[in-house]
Amino acid sequence: MTIRCDVRAGAAVLAEDPAQWCERVRGEVERAVREFVAARCREHLGADGTAVLGEVITEFVRGGKYLRSAFLAAGWSTAAPETGATHRAAGSLELLHCFALMQDDVMDESPLRRGAPAAHTAFARWHARQGLSGSARRFGESAAILAADLCLVWAEQMLRECGADPGALARASRRYDVLRSELAVGQFRDLLNESRRRPALAEVLAVARAKSGNYTVRGPLELGAELAGASPGVIAALGRYGTAIGEAFQLRDDLLGVFGDPAATGKPVGDDIRARKATSVLLLAREHAPARRELRRLDARTTLSDNDIERYVDIVAESGARVRAERLIDQRLGEGVEALTAAEMAPEARAVLVHLARSCADRAR
Amino acid sequence: MTIRCDVRAGAAVLAEDPAQWCERVRGEVERAVREFVAARCREHLGADGTAVLGEVITEFVRGGKYLRSAFLAAGWSTAAPETGATHRAAGSLELLHCFALMQDDVMDESPLRRGAPAAHTAFARWHARQGLSGSARRFGESAAILAADLCLVWAEQMLRECGADPGALARASRRYDVLRSELAVGQFRDLLNESRRRPALAEVLAVARAKSGNYTVRGPLELGAELAGASPGVIAALGRYGTAIGEAFQLRDDLLGVFGDPAATGKPVGDDIRARKATSVLLLAREHAPARRELRRLDARTTLSDNDIERYVDIVAESGARVRAERLIDQRLGEGVEALTAAEMAPEARAVLVHLARSCADRAR
Numbered sequence: 001m002t003i004r005c006d007v008r009a010g011a012a013v014l015a016e017d018p019a020q021w022c023e024r025v026r027g028e029v030e031r032a033v034r035e036f037v038a039a040r041c042r043e044h045l046g047a048d049g050t051a052v053l054g055e056v057i058t059e060f061v062r063g064g065k066y067l068r069s070a071f072l073a074a075g076w077s078t079a080a081p082e083t084g085a086t087h088r089a090a091g092s093l094e095l096l097h098c099f100a101l102m103q104d105d106v107m108d109e110s111p112l113r114r115g116a117p118a119a120h121t122a123f124a125r126w127h128a129r130q131g132l133s134g135s136a137r138r139f140g141e142s143a144a145i146l147a148a149d150l151c152l153v154w155a156e157q158m159l160r161e162c163g164a165d166p167g168a169l170a171r172a173s174r175r176y177d178v179l180r181s182e183l184a185v186g187q188f189r190d191l192l193n194e195s196r197r198r199p200a201l202a203e204v205l206a207v208a209r210a211k212s213g214n215y216t217v218r219g220p221l222e223l224g225a226e227l228a229g230a231s232p233g234v235i236a237a238l239g240r241y242g243t244a245i246g247e248a249f250q251l252r253d254d255l256l257g258v259f260g261d262p263a264a265t266g267k268p269v270g271d272d273i274r275a276r277k278a279t280s281v282l283l284l285a286r287e288h289a290p291a292r293r294e295l296r297r298l299d300a301r302t303t304l305s306d307n308d309i310e311r312y313v314d315i316v317a318e319s320g321a322r323v324r325a326e327r328l329i330d331q332r333l334g335e336g337v338e339a340l341t342a343a344e345m346a347p348e349a350r351a352v353l354v355h356l357a358r359s360c361a362d363r364a365r
Numbered sequence: 366m367t368i369r370c371d372v373r374a375g376a377a378v379l380a381e382d383p384a385q386w387c388e389r390v391r392g393e394v395e396r397a398v399r400e401f402v403a404a405r406c407r408e409h410l411g412a413d414g415t416a417v418l419g420e421v422i423t424e425f426v427r428g429g430k431y432l433r434s435a436f437l438a439a440g441w442s443t444a445a446p447e448t449g450a451t452h453r454a455a456g457s458l459e460l461l462h463c464f465a466l467m468q469d470d471v472m473d474e475s476p477l478r479r480g481a482p483a484a485h486t487a488f489a490r491w492h493a494r495q496g497l498s499g500s501a502r503r504f505g506e507s508a509a510i511l512a513a514d515l516c517l518v519w520a521e522q523m524l525r526e527c528g529a530d531p532g533a534l535a536r537a538s539r540r541y542d543v544l545r546s547e548l549a550v551g552q553f554r555d556l557l558n559e560s561r562r563r564p565a566l567a568e569v570l571a572v573a574r575a576k577s578g579n580y581t582v583r584g585p586l587e588l589g590a591e592l593a594g595a596s597p598g599v600i601a602a603l604g605r606y607g608t609a610i611g612e613a614f615q616l617r618d619d620l621l622g623v624f625g626d627p628a629a630t631g632k633p634v635g636d637d638i639r640a641r642k643a644t645s646v647l648l649l650a651r652e653h654a655p656a657r658r659e660l661r662r663l664d665a666r667t668t669l670s671d672n673d674i675e676r677y678v679d680i681v682a683e684s685g686a687r688v689r690a691e692r693l694i695d696q697r698l699g700e701g702v703e704a705l706t707a708a709e710m711a712p713e714a715r716a717v718l719v720h721l722a723r724s725c726a727d728r729a730r
Binding site: 048133146177178191207 | 405408409410412413414415418468471472492497498499504507508510511514515517518519521522525538542543545546547549550552553554556557559560561562568571575
């Protein structure tokens with residue numbers, strides 16, 4: 001990785017290594033989110049018993065990969081120097097992601113998130129500790145949905161107040177609307193595929209593309225570039241890069257959902273199998289497994305034992321789905337990096353994008 | 366009700382009767398919402414199977430009292446002539462309200478809304494009709510939460526794109542943020558009070574004040590006035606009016622929750638009793654009923670039969686809670702109308718506000 005000199009405001013600044021850049025930006029973004037959330041809690045959570053909402057949200061925003069914010073900041077850096085506005089805009093995507101995860105865990109009935117209690121689990125436990133009446137589970141789910149609402153509202157407010165140029169903000173807001181709507185619609189399509197006895201691989205991949213392509217990689221990148229006033233050419237190149245890397249990200253996610261190490265992912269072994277998710281890897285296996293009949297028999301069971309899960313993982317591994325997914329990931333990674341060569345941008349931004357692409361494609365959590 | 370001449374742009378226009386105004390504005394707002402939602406559906410709901418999201422949302426926005434939009438338009442009319450921007454801004458509050466109701470019905474497990482299937486019921490039935498697998502109830506709840514998300518996101522977009530003056534919109538957005546955050550926090554406080562064995566009357570009334578005061582009456586009014594560039598004096602007077610009328614609205618709601626006619630409210634008899642809601646009227650009864658011991662015995666039962674509900678309603682009626690609540694409503698109505706006398710505004714706007722105050726205080730649904 002070459003390190004170049006970045007001449008800004010007359011002073012020679014040694015540009016960072018991309019990994020250092022990621023670490024520093026993560027710290028700045030996390031601080032911006034924490035400050036914003038603390039201000040909202042002071043503003044809205046004064047009433048008796050409501051402090052727990054702030055505690056759960058604050059705990060939630062501390063974790064995670066901060067990937068969407070990194071892509072926003074990287075997109076921004078292709079066109080303008082990073083400022084406090086960059087970190088606030090990037091932070092708003094982390095709050096949006098908290099919204100999505102909190103809701104998702106309720107819908108999937110996942111008790112854990114990143115190895116710690118999911119928001120609804122935390123609220124249910126609080127309900128029990130407080131000695132409240134009624135169902136703790138139901139209380140936890142409702143409270144998590146409301147905490148997610150606050151994250152969604154605060155995310156939009158944080159973006160609107162980030163301090164970017166008003167014209168650029170207006171253009172970016174339109175993209176933000178699309179991103180948020182597609183996030184909800186993508187969740188619905190997921191829900192639908194999980195309720196279909198035999199969802200089509202093409203539809204599952206289309207949803208994965210819409211969700212990760214736009215929401216995780218491409219959307220944040222384009223948003224950052226737009227906020228910083230990037231040229232249409234750069235935005236278009238980032239769009240191509242984002243689509244390819246988003247797919248690589250999703251394919252890796254699907255591999256981790258079957259083969260991931262619980263210690264790294266914070267999720268139980270074979271989590272997607274247990275949750276009967278229709279992921280690309282599971283569908284590839286169902287299409288190609290020599291033991292597809294056994295897979296179908298396992299699919300028909302109402303509950304799966306730990307032994308069933310273990311056997312399921314083995315069948316998927318033997319089916320060739322794993323190798324095919326890895327090959328697809330490599331292909332997308334190549335396409336993504338290739339898309340950057342045509343666009344004019346600061347070399348540091350390019351280096352960061354190449355680094356981020358690799359971390360998306362090849363990660364353990 | 367006096368009808369006055371409104372001289373605007375040199376032409377004498379016969380001002381409407383307040384009831385006509387309400388009906389006309391409702392029509393305009395409903396059309397604006399329908400158009401906006403249709404455009405969003407075209408933009409985001411092209412994928413296979415997603416059209417049902419648009420159908421449920423469109424069906425949902427057709428119903429309701431359109432009270433919040435009326436208050437926004439009335440607030441606007443105190444300072445500037447009504448335009449298409451008024452209707453779009455007002456419509457955004459109806460979409461926000463759809464979000465709140467869809468979520469609320471999931472949390473309360475209410476199968477009906479306005480006598481028709483609630484959103485989660487509609488989605489659950491669709492799940493069954495489509496022959497999908499898994500729990501229809503769980504699918505319905507998740508889909509309703511996602512449809513609510515879309516309403517929340519689209520509401521904000523509709524307000525931002527309404528066409529109001531950018532400076533006024535920026536000031537109004539700050540109020541909008543407060544309104545949305547307080548809506549979610551108010552829901553959480555409600556949830557908490559329902560989980561408390563003996564919530565304090567003061568806390569229940571404080572929540573009712575925060576929820577209806579700000580969200581149903583005061584918030585929409587101030588938002589409309591701010592968008593139209595009203596003076597701080599008028600906004601302050603509307604704030605006092607809004608607080609009083611908001612309380613009257615909530616007290617009436619609580620009376621209807623016990624004594625309402627199902628044919629008018631679209632809810633079963635004694636709905637709040639069945640749902641074990643801690644409303645002002647039920648708390649007043651529990652504090653004052655001569656038969657409080659019987660009330661407590663009924664409260665301790667895990668399920669209430671139709672006979673129990675009937676007996677419960679009788680006890681509340683005999684307790685004097687009904688009379689006390691009616692007296693409080695009259696008092697708040699007087700205070701609200703009184704607050705308007707100090708403020709300078711078009712006489713038509715004042716007449717509409719008096720009319721709206723009466724409809725909030727004295728309604729059957």
